[in-house]
Amino acid sequence: xxxxxxxxxxxxxxxxAIRFISFSTCLVLSLHGLAAxxxxxxxxxxxxxxxxxxxxxxxxxxxxxSSVRERxxxxxxVDVIDLSVHVGKPATYSEEDADPSKWIVLAGCGDKxxxxxxxxxxxxxLPQELVDEQIVSNAEGGQFDSQISCEK
Numbered sequence: 001x002x003x004x005x006x007x008x009x010x011x012x013x014x015x016x017a018i019r020f021i022s023f024s025t026c027l028v029l030s031l032h033g034l035a036a037x038x039x040x041x042x043x044x045x046x047x048x049x050x051x052x053x054x055x056x057x058x059x060x061x062x063x064x065x066s067s068v069r070e071r072x073x074x075x076x077x078v079d080v081i082d083l084s085v086h087v088g089k090p091a092t093y094s095e096e097d098a099d100p101s102k103w104i105v106l107a108g109c110g111d112k113x114x115x116x117x118x119x120x121x122x123x124x125x126l127p128q129e130l131v132d133e134q135i136v137s138n139a140e141g142g143q144f145d146s147q148i149s150c151e152k
Contacts, residue, residue, distance in 0.1 A: 065123065
C-alpha cells in the first residue's frame with residue numbers, strides 16, 4: 001500500500017523531471033532559433049528576416065537597425081543615412097543619441113554580398129514611427145536604393 005506521502009513525493013519528483021526535460025529541450029531549441037520558451041513550455045519562435053547563416057543585403061529591408069548591426073563585423077565601417085527628408089520630415093538620426101531598435105532599415109549595401117563579411121556598409125533608415133507597410137513595400141521594390149552606394 002502506498003502512503004499519501006510516498007504518492008506526493010513520487011508526483012513531486014515526476015513533475016520536477018518533466019519540467020527539467022521540458023526546460024532542457026526548450027533551451028536546446030532556443031539556442032538553434034527553433035523555439036521560444038517560457039515557464040518550461042515550448043512555443044514556435046517567430047522567424048526573423050535574418051535567420052539565415054549570413055544576412056544578405058537583400059534581406060535587411062524592414063529589419064530594425066539594431067538587428068542588422070548585431071551582424072556587422074566589429075571592424076566594419078557603417079554609414080547610416082537618415083531618409084526622413086524623403087518623407088517630408090527633418091533628419092534626426094544621430095549615432096550618439098539614436099536607439100537603433102527604433103530605426104528601420106529600408107536599404108543597405110556593402111563591399112561584399114552580406115553584412116557579416118563587408119568592411120564598408122551603408123544603411124538607409126527611417127524612424128520606426130514613420131514606417132508603414134507601404135514604405136516597406138516601396139523599399140523592397142528598391143525605391144530607396146539610389147540613396148546608398150557601395151563599391152564592391
